[in-house]
Amino acid sequence: MNKHIIRYAMLAVAFLLVGMSFTACHDDDDSGSGTPVITGVRVPDPAKADSLFTKSGPGQIIAIIGQNLDHTLKVYINDQEVYFNPMMNTDHSLIVTVPTETDGFVLTAFDSTLKDEIRVETTHGTAVYSFKVTAPGPQISRIQATYPRQAGDSLYIYGLNLVDVEKIYFTDLAAAQLDTTVWTTVGGNHVEVPNFSILEQDHHLNTKTNSYETTSVVGIQIPNLGYADGALVVETAGGTSYISYYKNPGLPVISSISSDMPVYGETLVIRGNEFVQVESVAYGDVTLGPSDFTVADTEDEIRIRFRETPSEGCRELTVTTPGGKASMPFYNYSCLLVDFDEIGTNLGWSPAAEVTDECDDETPPYTSSGNFGSFNLGKVAQQWWGTMAYYIKEWGSETASGHNLFSLPDFDVIPADAPLENVYLACEVFNNNTRWDLNSADEPKNAYVRYYMMLGNGTSYEYDNFSWDDYDVQLGKYNSPVLGTIDGEQPMGQWYRHTISLAEIGMKGMTYGELKAAGLDELRMQIINQSTKAMDVDFYIDNIRIYYPNK
Numbered sequence: 200m201n202k203h204i205i206r207y208a209m210l211a212v213a214f215l216l217v218g219m220s221f222t223a224c225h226d227d228d229d230s231g232s233g234t235p236v237i238t239g240v241r242v243p244d245p246a247k248a249d250s251l252f253t254k255s256g257p258g259q260i261i262a263i264i265g266q267n268l269d270h271t272l273k274v275y276i277n278d279q280e281v282y283f284n285p286m287m288n289t290d291h292s293l294i295v296t297v298p299t300e301t302d303g304f305v306l307t308a309f310d311s312t313l314k315d316e317i318r319v320e321t322t323h324g325t326a327v328y329s330f331k332v333t334a335p336g337p338q339i340s341r342i343q344a345t346y347p348r349q350a351g352d353s354l355y356i357y358g359l360n361l362v363d364v365e366k367i368y369f370t371d372l373a374a375a376q377l378d379t380t381v382w383t384t385v386g387g388n389h390v391e392v393p394n395f396s397i398l399e400q401d402h403h404l405n406t407k408t409n410s411y412e413t414t415s416v417v418g419i420q421i422p423n424l425g426y427a428d429g430a431l432v433v434e435t436a437g438g439t440s441y442i443s444y445y446k447n448p449g450l451p452v453i454s455s456i457s458s459d460m461p462v463y464g465e466t467l468v469i470r471g472n473e474f475v476q477v478e479s480v481a482y483g484d485v486t487l488g489p490s491d492f493t494v495a496d497t498e499d500e501i502r503i504r505f506r507e508t509p510s511e512g513c514r515e516l517t518v519t520t521p522g523g524k525a526s527m528p529f530y531n532y533s534c535l536l537v538d539f540d541e542i543g544t545n546l547g548w549s550p551a552a553e554v555t556d557e558c559d560d561e562t563p564p565y566t567s568s569g570n571f572g573s574f575n576l577g578k579v580a581q582q583w584w585g586t587m588a589y590y591i592k593e594w595g596s597e598t599a600s601g602h603n604l605f606s607l608p609d610f611d612v613i614p615a616d617a618p619l620e621n622v623y624l625a626c627e628v629f630n631n632n633t634r635w636d637l638n639s640a641d642e643p644k645n646a647y648v649r650y651y652m653m654l655g656n657g658t659s660y661e662y663d664n665f666s667w668d669d670y671d672v673q674l675g676k677y678n679s680p681v682l683g684t685i686d687g688e689q690p691m692g693q694w695y696r697h698t699i700s701l702a703e704i705g706m707k708g709m710t711y712g713e714l715k716a717a718g719l720d721e722l723r724m725q726i727i728n729q730s731t732k733a734m735d736v737d738f739y740i741d742n743i744r745i746y747y748p749n750k
Contacts, residue, residue: 233267237328254331275318334362336438361415363436448522458696464565465694483509537743539570564629571741578733585727604718615712619701625746646728655718660705
């Protein structure tokens, strides 16, 4: 049976569940009668059985309800023909799926020549119904205006999918209150923005989600408000989004930092919002003034050329503005396992990565303030045992192998019940032009990192982020980006944070409490190229540690 017939037969059952009865299709020789009429649109959701809809997002399955809809020839949405199954066409209904933009469907938001309507053409006439296919729901990322904000001042709204904007207004309800309140319409005292301008609509395919999104900027003039704080609300055809509004500088918010333990010369990037008139960035015993960092014009990013390492009392980084303070965990030395200086003991196996500090303040990799591990190996090939950084805490008596266990963070830093899928082995990496290309036709790149960890109970875990498909023809693949960031990026010519979850190394199903109870005895990072073709390898690592991003 045709797969479309099976699919639509299942959908017919779904629509029956919401109170819709489908009658048998007419014989093919019945030419139909009566003027076709569309009376509404429904969706296959029992909770919405009695609801009719005048808009929908792409990809939604809908039932077009009406009269004299039998013998449909074609169905159009936004003037674009869409598929329907004639086997499921009755005199009062037919089922279609609203196409997605990745199918080539065009929204009226991006082509004003198209009509917001459903058109059904039958053998005995045409029915038309006003119907909006919406862009994805809006997301306001930030707003920007000078402080103190006054009536008549320009304000810019940045975000995603600020498309088909229907209304923009202010409310005296705080965004935090809207976050914790169940509502169908935004409450509070509204002051509507009479005019707004769409300044940017960058409609593009997000290759990570394989869906279209629109980077948007909307300009408004601040109306005369009777309150100083509240929320700015944007209502679009696809939904509603809001963000905190303050007349005077609001409380800064840190959403992320590029590294929790950067090294000298690394560019530390702090992201968030309300970075307005930043007075200082402080961590531990280090306080940086405005001349020591750069704040983006968008007031959502701070960049610092990292030059001062804090003392061991450091636990967090704090951004201070006239609106208040925001903090993020930072340089917690209890997380540090190996720093190639004083923390960690080389187990003495070879070939070993070189421990060096041969660099200066202005030349990459910049780490003149301390040692780092160097994997400057030149061309390597056919390694079944490679160059390594192999460390224990120190020689001692806590394990049968004659080692003391590494110190692991307490539960106030990483909760005991945190799954090890969310706990990472991290280190700073400087990739000095090593090309981790995946099996390019002209020169295969098969060098990878082998991770090894042994617990205090003798249990060991080993993970290669590479596997062979066929060694004889030198065909292999990486299981994860080599020395990638938490987002899978592989920066070059700069220091950055590399992370790999402990679950990926092999401890899947374990909690942090179980790891801490067992203890960590040995740690190894090893570079290997089993390929018969040589590959240049040259990178550095520093500050190997345990990292928990949820704190």
